[in-house]
Amino acid sequence: MSTPLTGSVPPDHPARRQDPNVETASAVARGEIGEAALSSSLEAARGEDSPVLEEPVLTVEGLNIVYEVGEGVHAVKDASFTLRRGEILGLAGESGCGKTTLAYGLNQLHRPPARIVSGAVTFHDRDEGTDVDVLGLAGERLRAFRWSKVAMVFQGAMNSLNPVLSIRTQLGDVLTTHRPQMDRTERRRRSEELLELVGVERRRIDAYPHELSGGMRQRVMIAMALALDPQLMIMDEPTTALDVVVQREILQEVLRLRQELGFAVVFITHDLPMLLEISDRIAVMKAGRIVELDTAENLYFAPKDDYTRTLLGSFPSLTGEAGDFVRAGFTQDDAAPAGIADQESSS
Numbered sequence: 001m002s003t004p005l006t007g008s009v010p011p012d013h014p015a016r017r018q019d020p021n022v023e024t025a026s027a028v029a030r031g032e033i034g035e036a037a038l039s040s041s042l043e044a045a046r047g048e049d050s051p052v053l054e055e056p057v058l059t060v061e062g063l064n065i066v067y068e069v070g071e072g073v074h075a076v077k078d079a080s081f082t083l084r085r086g087e088i089l090g091l092a093g094e095s096g097c098g099k100t101t102l103a104y105g106l107n108q109l110h111r112p113p114a115r116i117v118s119g120a121v122t123f124h125d126r127d128e129g130t131d132v133d134v135l136g137l138a139g140e141r142l143r144a145f146r147w148s149k150v151a152m153v154f155q156g157a158m159n160s161l162n163p164v165l166s167i168r169t170q171l172g173d174v175l176t177t178h179r180p181q182m183d184r185t186e187r188r189r190r191s192e193e194l195l196e197l198v199g200v201e202r203r204r205i206d207a208y209p210h211e212l213s214g215g216m217r218q219r220v221m222i223a224m225a226l227a228l229d230p231q232l233m234i235m236d237e238p239t240t241a242l243d244v245v246v247q248r249e250i251l252q253e254v255l256r257l258r259q260e261l262g263f264a265v266v267f268i269t270h271d272l273p274m275l276l277e278i279s280d281r282i283a284v285m286k287a288g289r290i291v292e293l294d295t296a297e298n299l300y301f302a303p304k305d306d307y308t309r310t311l312l313g314s315f316p317s318l319t320g321e322a323g324d325f326v327r328a329g330f331t332q333d334d335a336a337p338a339g340i341a342d343q344e345s346s347s
Contacts, residue, residue, distance in 0.1 A: 051086035051262045052280055056124050057231055058083040058106065058264070063119030065098075065105050068112070075101040077288040079119070083232070085126070088258065088265040090275030090296070092311065093285035099268045100155075102285070103234050106266070107134060107150045108142060123149060126231055147178055151225035153218075155237040160221055161209040167195070167220055168205045174227045194223040199253060215246035219253065226257065234266045239274075251278055272311050276300050284308050 060083075065076040076098045083089050091099045104110050106121055121134040123145075137145055146152075154160045162170060171191040175182055182190070192202040198219040209217055218238055225233055235254070239247040255278060258265060269275060275282050276296045284292045284299070284307065292305040303309050 051259050053085040055085050056082045057085040057087075057126070058124065059120075059122040060106070061120045061122075063102070063105055063121065064117045065101055065110070065114060066117055067114050075114070075288050076105060079105075079290055081283060081290065081293055083264050083266065084280075085231070086258065086262045086264055087280045088255075088267055088278060090279035090282040091266060091268045091285065092270070092272045092275050092282055094311075095270070097285040098288040099285055100236055101288075103152075103236060103266060103268055106232075106234060107146050107152070108137065109146075109152070123232070125149065144178065147174065147230070148228040149230055150232045150234065151228070151230040152234040153221050153225050153236065153238050155240055161217060163209050166206050166208055167191075167212075171195075171205075171220075171224055171227065174224055178228055190227070194227055195220070197226065197257070198223045199249075213246075214242050215249060218242065218246075218250055222250075222253065222257070226261070229261070230263055232264045232266070234268075236268045237270070238267075239269070239271075247274075254278070273315050284311065 061080050063076055063079040064074070067073040067075055079102055081089070091103065093099050101110075101114065104114070105116055108116075110116065116135060119135075123132040123134050125132055132145065132149070134145070161167075168188065168191055171194060172187045175187045175190060179187075188205070192205055195205060196202055200216055200219050200223070204212065204216070209220075212220065221238070238254075239250050242250065251274070254265065254267075257263075267275065267279065272282075272284075276299065279296045281293065281295050282299050283290045284305065286307045292299065292303065292308045294304070299308060300312070303312060
């Protein structure tokens with residue numbers, strides 16, 4: 001089950017019972033709360049209205065992707081995970097670690113020189129009641145699958161939207177291609193409903209992308225992805241280049257839509273603190289590998305991998321001294337890469 005929209009860590013959770021002005025280690029790290037108590041108290045705090053179900057929507061097993069250039073670049077190495085229906089899975093890591101390459105592999109969006117060399121991606125279709133071998137799809141079957149079952153919100157809405165076509169035309173193209181039985185009136189009505197669903201006024205349907213703000217363009221991209229009621233949405237850094245207020249609005253919109261429609265989300269970003277707030281689970285990638293996969297609360301209060309600690313330690317604390325990068329659960333020395341902490345202490 002997932003934490004409701006109020007955040008991944010409930011306000012009354014025992015791990016929050018610390019004074020941030022005088023303490024830098026969490027109750028979990030200090031040993032005052034065991035992992036069993038952490039899990040049970042979180043389960044008790046989670047509501048019955050959570051959209052996350054135990055049944056899987058996507059299973060990835062041993063996925064390997066290479067770029068066949070020069071001697072070859074092994075971009076994704078033995079990636080495996082199961083995504084539950086209605087779950088938000090955050091995908092975090094530094095630039096070039098393979099996040100987008102992995103996401104593209106989930107619905108065969110790669111182009112040469114990228115190639116999936118091994119592994120399996122299985123989509124568990126709720127509508128048909130069947131399991132779909134995604135890597136075995138081709139042609140029209142793959143084209144239909146990509147938008148109706150798994151949709152994607154690409155990075156940079158202005159680059160993804162066609163600047164010379166109106167929003168009505170671009171939304172209508174999706175419906176014309178995948179729902180040819182709909183007439184013009186039905187397509188327009190559905191397009192207006194989608195805009196309203198994501199918080200854009202219906203009257204903006206005849207606008208062009210340059211007439212919309214960055215936040216509105218991103219909402220249009222989300223509306224386009226929702227056009228065919230997908231069961232899984234992949235979002236590749238959807239808040240990049242947006243100011244923090246608009247980022248917050250977009251995230252709240254995604255959480256609201258997930259709650260109402262029940263789709264699962266793979267959310268890609270560099271912003272690990274943001275993922276900690278919105279995700280049910282987080283996968284941390286380094287050099288093509290998933291080095292840690294855990295719930296958001298466990299990842300924050302009790303990270304297991306050194307690289308995860310390094311990522312957490314790279315974000316400043318809002319409650320400490322200026323320049324303080326100490327996070328809950330470990331010290332600055334723990335967060336620094338091997339060798340760096342020793343150099344800093346001797347300088």
